[in-house]
Amino acid sequence: MEQTVKSTLKRWESSLINFGKVDQWNISNDFATFETFISSGKSNAARNAIRDCRDYTISGIYDASLLLNKVQSAYRIINHAEAGRMKKEAKKNSSNGQAKRFASTTKKLYNEKLRFMDGESLRDVDITMEDGATSRKVRRIVEKRMCQAYYRQHKNDEDHGGRDRHYMKRATSFQLHNLGQVECATGLCRANGTHWKKMYDPISGGMVFKKKMEYSSYEEATEAAMEFMRRHPEDKKPVSAYQCAHCGKWHIGHTTPAEKKSFPEMVTFLGWAS
Numbered sequence: 001m002e003q004t005v006k007s008t009l010k011r012w013e014s015s016l017i018n019f020g021k022v023d024q025w026n027i028s029n030d031f032a033t034f035e036t037f038i039s040s041g042k043s044n045a046a047r048n049a050i051r052d053c054r055d056y057t058i059s060g061i062y063d064a065s066l067l068l069n070k071v072q073s074a075y076r077i078i079n080h081a082e083a084g085r086m087k088k089e090a091k092k093n094s095s096n097g098q099a100k101r102f103a104s105t106t107k108k109l110y111n112e113k114l115r116f117m118d119g120e121s122l123r124d125v126d127i128t129m130e131d132g133a134t135s136r137k138v139r140r141i142v143e144k145r146m147c148q149a150y151y152r153q154h155k156n157d158e159d160h161g162g163r164d165r166h167y168m169k170r171a172t173s174f175q176l177h178n179l180g181q182v183e184c185a186t187g188l189c190r191a192n193g194t195h196w197k198k199m200y201d202p203i204s205g206g207m208v209f210k211k212k213m214e215y216s217s218y219e220e221a222t223e224a225a226m227e228f229m230r231r232h233p234e235d236k237k238p239v240s241a242y243q244c245a246h247c248g249k250w251h252i253g254h255t256t257p258a259e260k261k262s263f264p265e266m267v268t269f270l271g272w273a274s
């Protein structure tokens with residue numbers, strides 16, 4: 001509404017400067033716009049300024065220079081009120097992070113089951129490790145859920161257009177970043193977390209367990225292990241393939257001394273026999 005009133009005021013200002021009077025062509029619509037703003041505006045100062053412009057114009061006999069001053073003053077007051085609300089909203093958004101604002105949505109979203117992935121939980125799907133079709137489906141689901149959650153929180157707010165779209169994209173990106181990881185997992189460690197790897201999360205500033213890359217066969221996993229060692233010659237610890245008890249797929253990981261003694265043929269195959 002503020003944007004419509006501001007456009008009307010700028011049109012009045014241009015008409016008063018160029019012709020010394022208000023353009024009568026859309027005067028009825030302009031008065032209707034002012035009336036709507038006066039009855040529903042959020043700033044008392046802005047509403048009073050618009051009422052002053054309207055009442056002075058309705059009188060029929062007005063001084064063009066005085067009306068111009070009233071119009072310009074009303075425009076400045078609306079701008080000031082709008083800037084104050086934007087600053088207040090920005091402060092609110094900065095104080096309440098994504099995790100706090102969308103906590104309930106996150107919980108529901110991560111417990112959602114994916115029918116096209118045989119009932120796997122959404123939070124266990126890391127889109128960076130899936131095929132293109134799966135990643136696109138998961139992205140669409142997360143985007144829909146987060147946009148709905150944002151709308152529910154801001155449905156009574158004024159439409160901000162691009163700024164709302166920006167915040168919805170941020171909310172979607174926040175959830176997509178967290179997919180495939182476990183935060184603050186009690187009792188989960190390297191020994192019993194073969195499906196996850198512990199790593200630092202720069203967003204939260206803490207350690208998280210991130211889902212490991214899945215391979216469909218032992219041969220595919222061993223090839224990935226050799227490729228890893230070729231790309232990381234500085235890493236002297238042997239890397240081997242193993243079948244995960246959590247998902248049934250194959251992962252790669254650094255071989256512990258116990259594993260090296262138990263499976264010497266695996267380490268030899270990968271070229272790290274001591």
